[in-house]
Amino acid sequence: MNLIRPYGDTLNDGKVQLSFTLPIPDGARALEAARELVLKWGFKECEIVHSAPLSAGFTFFVAYAQTEITIDFDTVVADEASKEAPMTMDETDDFIRQQIGRKVIIVGACTGSDAHTVGIDAIMNMKGYNHHFGLERYREIQAYNLGAQVPNEKLIAKARELNADAILVSQVVTQKDIHLHNMTEFIELLEAEGVRDKFICVAGGPRISNKLAIELGFDVGFGRGSYADDVASYIVRTLKERLDHPRI
Amino acid sequence: MRKKLGLSQDKIDEARALSKQICTPVLEFIDRHSSVTVERATLRLAGADLANEDGVPVPNLVVQQLASTPDGLEGGALRPYLTAMVKTGLTPEALNQKIADGLKLTEFSPIPDRDLELKAGQLIDRAEARIQKNRAFRKEKQAEGKNHDPLLYLIVATGNIYEDVKQATAAAEQGADVIAVIRTTAQSLLDYVPYGATTEGFGGTYATQENFRIMRAALDEVGEKLHRYIQLTNYASGLCMPEIAAMGALERLDMMLNDSMYGILFRDINMYRTFVDQKFSRMIDAWAGITINTGEDNYLTTSDAYEKAYTVLASQFLNERFAFAAGLPEHLMGLGHAFEMDPSITNGFLFELAQAQMAREIFPNHPLKYMPPTKFMSGDIFKGLAMNSLFCFVSKATGQGIHLLGMLTEAIHTPFMMDRYLAVENAQYVMNAMAGFEDEVEFKEGGIVKTRAAEVLDRTLAFLREIAQKGLFESIAQGDFADVKRPKDGGKGLEGLIAKGDHYWNPFESHLKRVLHLSDGSANEGGLQ
Numbered sequence: 166m167n168l169i170r171p172y173g174d175t176l177n178d179g180k181v182q183l184s185f186t187l188p189i190p191d192g193a194r195a196l197e198a199a200r201e202l203v204l205k206w207g208f209k210e211c212e213i214v215h216s217a218p219l220s221a222g223f224t225f226f227v228a229y230a231q232t233e234i235t236i237d238f239d240t241v242v243a244d245e246a247s248k249e250a251p252m253t254m255d256e257t258d259d260f261i262r263q264q265i266g267r268k269v270i271i272v273g274a275c276t277g278s279d280a281h282t283v284g285i286d287a288i289m290n291m292k293g294y295n296h297h298f299g300l301e302r303y304r305e306i307q308a309y310n311l312g313a314q315v316p317n318e319k320l321i322a323k324a325r326e327l328n329a330d331a332i333l334v335s336q337v338v339t340q341k342d343i344h345l346h347n348m349t350e351f352i353e354l355l356e357a358e359g360v361r362d363k364f365i366c367v368a369g370g371p372r373i374s375n376k377l378a379i380e381l382g383f384d385v386g387f388g389r390g391s392y393a394d395d396v397a398s399y400i401v402r403t404l405k406e407r408l409d410h411p412r413i
Numbered sequence: 414m415r416k417k418l419g420l421s422q423d424k425i426d427e428a429r430a431l432s433k434q435i436c437t438p439v440l441e442f443i444d445r446h447s448s449v450t451v452e453r454a455t456l457r458l459a460g461a462d463l464a465n466e467d468g469v470p471v472p473n474l475v476v477q478q479l480a481s482t483p484d485g486l487e488g489g490a491l492r493p494y495l496t497a498m499v500k501t502g503l504t505p506e507a508l509n510q511k512i513a514d515g516l517k518l519t520e521f522s523p524i525p526d527r528d529l530e531l532k533a534g535q536l537i538d539r540a541e542a543r544i545q546k547n548r549a550f551r552k553e554k555q556a557e558g559k560n561h562d563p564l565l566y567l568i569v570a571t572g573n574i575y576e577d578v579k580q581a582t583a584a585a586e587q588g589a590d591v592i593a594v595i596r597t598t599a600q601s602l603l604d605y606v607p608y609g610a611t612t613e614g615f616g617g618t619y620a621t622q623e624n625f626r627i628m629r630a631a632l633d634e635v636g637e638k639l640h641r642y643i644q645l646t647n648y649a650s651g652l653c654m655p656e657i658a659a660m661g662a663l664e665r666l667d668m669m670l671n672d673s674m675y676g677i678l679f680r681d682i683n684m685y686r687t688f689v690d691q692k693f694s695r696m697i698d699a700w701a702g703i704t705i706n707t708g709e710d711n712y713l714t715t716s717d718a719y720e721k722a723y724t725v726l727a728s729q730f731l732n733e734r735f736a737f738a739a740g741l742p743e744h745l746m747g748l749g750h751a752f753e754m755d756p757s758i759t760n761g762f763l764f765e766l767a768q769a770q771m772a773r774e775i776f777p778n779h780p781l782k783y784m785p786p787t788k789f790m791s792g793d794i795f796k797g798l799a800m801n802s803l804f805c806f807v808s809k810a811t812g813q814g815i816h817l818l819g820m821l822t823e824a825i826h827t828p829f830m831m832d833r834y835l836a837v838e839n840a841q842y843v844m845n846a847m848a849g850f851e852d853e854v855e856f857k858e859g860g861i862v863k864t865r866a867a868e869v870l871d872r873t874l875a876f877l878r879e880i881a882q883k884g885l886f887e888s889i890a891q892g893d894f895a896d897v898k899r900p901k902d903g904g905k906g907l908e909g910l911i912a913k914g915d916h917y918w919n920p921f922e923s924h925l926k927r928v929l930h931l932s933d934g935s936a937n938e939g940g941l942q
């Protein structure tokens with residue numbers, strides 16, 4: 166057991182900082198409403214330290230509150246694509262040469278109406294990102310980056326044409342859950358064509374978690390701050406496993 | 414504005430001369446062409462509006478009908494529309510309804526040119542009256558109230574126009590001078606402008622004429638209350654640049670994002686199409702007194718802000734030249750640039766200061782549009798707020814014209830109401846605390862600021878010389894801007910380009926050229942003042 170609470174200046178004092186807006190005019194009643202609301206969320210103490218009118222009918226609050234709720238840190242499992250540390254580029258290339266014995270083919274795109282290329286480029290382009298080379302740089306990987314605003318159909322067609330091992334899907338815009346619709350459609354299309362199992366399906370983007378990706382039918386998801394190393398390591402290890410233990 | 418950087422005027426003049434040389438062949442190409450959206454914009458100015466039951470707008474229906482005739486669109490789309498109007502004796506409004514119901518324009522036999530010219534003259538007068546009324550109203554309201562300097566520019570982007578109205582009203586009450594309604598993600602790739610009020614958008618709200626009207630009315634109302642004219646901005650980018658400009662002109666928008674190359678680089682729209690579309694859209698902006706905002710800031714999201722600063726300045730020169738060629742005066746050119754350097758660079762603040770001051774001195778009469786940090790904004794919203802403070806400082810210290818407020822939550826979501834409040838509060842604090850700073854400060858001879866500015870200007874010159882050598886089309890194809898490569902015949906919308914035939918007829922274009930003092934193929938400095 167390792168029960169923990171937020172830390173302010175004394176271990177387990179449970180101090181939390183909050184800010185939010187309510188659709189009411191500023192004033193003494195507004196302050197009280199904000200305070201009571203915070204207490205209803207389960208906090209034990211709450212002080213509204215700042216309020217400001219945003220417009221005639223809206224008020225902004227900053228609050229400090231205290232919680233008694235704990236979590237047992239020992240029971241927490243990280244939402245990570247892999248527990249194993251990623252391999253370096255050279256290690257991955259060696260792994261492919263020794264364990265797979267042919268080039269690994271990867272196709273990727275930022276799909277649907279999403280025009281953000283920087284994320285998928287960071288993973289795939291030669292240059293890479295933050296001193297981590299991208300997949301195009303790997304000797305044993307053939308990487309095809311189709312860019313942004315690529316329809317799911319087109320990405321899948323390209324993957325089939327190239328006989329790809331893995332498909333990378335980047336999603337950056339998440340407003341109104343547009344990414345969920347788009348990612349779901351991608352998996353449904355693969356299933357409709359009966360080729361879901363042919364590919365390792367990798368999702369990524371700043372708001373994508375591994376859990377979310379798996380829920381939507383992908384094999385794995387990578388979020389903020391991921392690099393080609395993580396993605397390549399995951400793909401080649403998974404591919405090796407699948408070659409060793411083919412699914413029927 | 415006092416010049417402080419000691420930049421070489423000869424070099425600045427050379428850069429302008431090179432820009433003219435670069436743009437001239439592009440402008441010659443433009444003048445020989447129209448596009449489906451240029452034709453639709455023309456129809457809209459003449460009164461075409463409405464959509465059929467399937468949501469296809471009347472201007473698209475007209476253009477589609479013509480596209481399937483042997484001559485296609487090479488004569489322009491206005492002649493058949495006006496022919497039908499004259500023959501049926503209907504008003505534009507009544508004719509629109511008939512077209513939406515399935516009327517075939519191609520079935521009318523030709524009428525004498527005289528009659529066409531007469532009808533065109535009436536419709537031009539009607540449009541002209543509306544535009545002049547809009548300009549006069551804006552001028553009057555702007556004289557009545559006082560705005561901030563720089564103008565504080567805020568974005569709303571809920572996807573629902575009615576929700577946008579609430580956010581925009583609140584933003585105005587907090588201190589905004591300019592409200593931009595960001596468009597929904599996919600709109601730039603639609604080859605039509607949706608019709609009516611909309612409540613479903615992703616990352617933004619559809620630009621429709623009805624949405625423009627709703628927001629315009631709301632901002633006029635809150636502006637009246639605040640004794641401050643609130644400007645309205647939208648995005649003339651994508652496959653419908655001139656149509657959005659036309660709608661904006663009719664509904665009294667005050668600013669338009671309107672870049673000569675953004676669509677090519679960031680939306681993968683074909684370069685020939687974009688160049689043709691941007692010119693007509695800018696002519697409409699110039700006519701309506703709409704300030705354009707150019708998109709150089711975007712380059713720095715895909716390439717490095719320190720390394721590629723010269724691409725921003727080069728693009729500003731090109732945008733300026735294309736704008737002149739469309740009749741825009743300097744005071745309507747909100748040339749873009751941005752505070753986008755990696756915050757870990759030592760003296761990054763001084764480099765930003767140098768570049769902002771440089772832009773100010775090179776474009777002294779232009780209301781420069783200064784964009785906040787976005788790329789290096791992260792989930793650390795507290796650091797983000799500090800970065801925005803420095804940005805506000807540079808903006809005020811260098812006398813920028815249009816200040817787009819940065820959001821501390823930039824890396825997370827489109828702005829919440831409180832994010833905007835914190836941004837305005839921060840800007841007002843910083844800008845008030847240093848109100849007289851610009852006038853107080855000089856830069857050290859041989860110091861970091863002067864050296865940096867001179868260096869960026871030198872690299873810009875070298876870059877412009879290189880483009881002049883290979884031509885602008887080739888330069889874009891090779892990825893010289895924003896590190897993005899676009900093949901000449903690639904991208905979307907090329908099929909919508911139209912080579913003007915011998916009997917091409919567009920009296921609205923002729924009218925605009927006349928009032929804007931433009932001649933064909935000109936890169937001249939005509940324009941309304």
Ligand code: B12
Binds near residue numbers: 281284294371599616
């Ligand atoms: C640059 C940028 C742009 C540029 C994009 C240029 C380009 N060619 O990519 C431009 C200006 C064009 C742009 C446009 C828009 N943008 Co934008 N943009 C950004 C910005 C500032 C930075 C994004 C970025 O490049 N990050 C750097 C990269 C390296 O990080 P990343 O994408 O997270 O990628 C990393 C990981 O997520 C992961 N990853 C990403 N993809 C993948 C894929 C795989 C397979 C894997 C394994 C990993 C992976 O690995 C990468 C490296 O670590 C963000 C704000 C911000 N600071 O985050 C807004 C932002 C993403 N944009 C946003 C919006 C709304 C838009 C627009 C819709 C606005 C509009 N209405 O016009 C348009 C989009 C139009 C469209 N059709 O998509 C919102 C999204 C809000 C949301 N959550 O939905 C943001 C958050 C800004 C905001 N607060 O409003 N944008």
